[in-house]
Amino acid sequence: MVIELLSVFIALLACFYASYSDIKRGIIPNRLTFPVIGLGLLLNGARALMESDPWIFIYTAIFTAGIFALGYILWRMGAWAGGDVKLFTAVTSLLPFQPSLVSYSFLGTAFPVTASYPFPLTVIINSILALLPFLLVYVFFIIYTSRRHLMDEFMEPLRQYRTSMVLALVITSAVTLTFIITDFLPFQIIVLSLILVYLLTMVISRLPPRVKAVIVSVIIVYSLYTNFELTVSGVVILWVSITVIQLIRKLLTSITREALQDTMGVDELKEGMILASTLYRKGDEYYFDDSSLLDRFRTAARTGDVSALTYRGEPVVSAMAAGLREEEIETLRDLVSRGRIKDEFRIRRGMPFAPAIFIGLLVSLLIGDLAMILFRLFDIIF
Numbered sequence: 001m002v003i004e005l006l007s008v009f010i011a012l013l014a015c016f017y018a019s020y021s022d023i024k025r026g027i028i029p030n031r032l033t034f035p036v037i038g039l040g041l042l043l044n045g046a047r048a049l050m051e052s053d054p055w056i057f058i059y060t061a062i063f064t065a066g067i068f069a070l071g072y073i074l075w076r077m078g079a080w081a082g083g084d085v086k087l088f089t090a091v092t093s094l095l096p097f098q099p100s101l102v103s104y105s106f107l108g109t110a111f112p113v114t115a116s117y118p119f120p121l122t123v124i125i126n127s128i129l130a131l132l133p134f135l136l137v138y139v140f141f142i143i144y145t146s147r148r149h150l151m152d153e154f155m156e157p158l159r160q161y162r163t164s165m166v167l168a169l170v171i172t173s174a175v176t177l178t179f180i181i182t183d184f185l186p187f188q189i190i191v192l193s194l195i196l197v198y199l200l201t202m203v204i205s206r207l208p209p210r211v212k213a214v215i216v217s218v219i220i221v222y223s224l225y226t227n228f229e230l231t232v233s234g235v236v237i238l239w240v241s242i243t244v245i246q247l248i249r250k251l252l253t254s255i256t257r258e259a260l261q262d263t264m265g266v267d268e269l270k271e272g273m274i275l276a277s278t279l280y281r282k283g284d285e286y287y288f289d290d291s292s293l294l295d296r297f298r299t300a301a302r303t304g305d306v307s308a309l310t311y312r313g314e315p316v317v318s319a320m321a322a323g324l325r326e327e328e329i330e331t332l333r334d335l336v337s338r339g340r341i342k343d344e345f346r347i348r349r350g351m352p353f354a355p356a357i358f359i360g361l362l363v364s365l366l367i368g369d370l371a372m373i374l375f376r377l378f379d380i381i382f
Helices: 002-025 030-050 054-076 082-094 119-146 148-154 161-182 190-205 209-226 228-259 293-303 326-337 354-366 370-381
Strands: 104-106 109-111 261-264 278-282 285-289 314-317 345-348
Touching: 002 030, 002 082, 002 354, 030 054, 030 082, 054 082, 054 119, 082 119, 082 354, 119 148, 119 354, 119 370, 148 228, 161 190, 161 209, 161 228, 190 209, 209 228, 314 326
Parallel strands: none
Antiparallel strands: 104 109, 261 345, 278 285, 278 314
């Protein structure tokens, strides 16, 4: 028990320091992760001896090697940075099993919720799920401190409160009509109701303004008459939700792109910097392409050229999380000197992942596996 508590304390302390270092300097130092990996193996080796159970150390070694192998593959694919891989490996060496730190019950469910797979995978899943809220906070912090000109664009959904209210009223009307229609059906299927709400919302939204105003007004008055409190609360909740979703959408699209990118010349590039988009070559043409799969689908539908879906050209310099290598910088410098590309590169700021790992570890220890909780909620709802 003492070794387990010590391992938890060291894991939390290591993740906290890694988070500070990742935010402050953009790196997770090897002088932190390598000693912690060794210390984790040593502690679990001592635990195996104390409990006369060699499988504790064997499983620790297997899980540690497995998480490192998984991380290495993701690093090679450009999904994770090297420091993130080593930090996950360090946490695994310390906590290969779910620690018995807390135990409580809420709404008849025992917490922390455990999964059938190893605890380190729970930490990884929770860290990935924790990345979105951390990203929102991090981007907002950058906007507020150093990119104040982006604040106006971010606040745009708040200025469009009337449009959001109209959409909330339209959706409420669609929901009311759905209830009326499904009352006449001999069966009730929630998926069918959701599809009907979506279709009715689309139809009402595309009506001429005056016709739409009349129809929505009549339906809302009927809804207020039948259930005043539910209608008012529903409209308010929808209005707030639409506004929040639009704010989040702004943060995750254009705002994030501007806040987390800088423009640099080739002489300013350094090893480890991450390009915002991959450089491709098609024949004698060199170009950067940051189009998403959805963008390519739209292009293919518009032009009829389906090759755009599968082939964008030969990758010359990638935008992987591992960052630029020295030879890739030389390639870019050569292309600039020959006039093949502009001396202007969009560089992505490294998104600090260590804070998400720290949050994911805390959630894993105190609440459990978020994926399992979501699956249980899904089963209850559907």
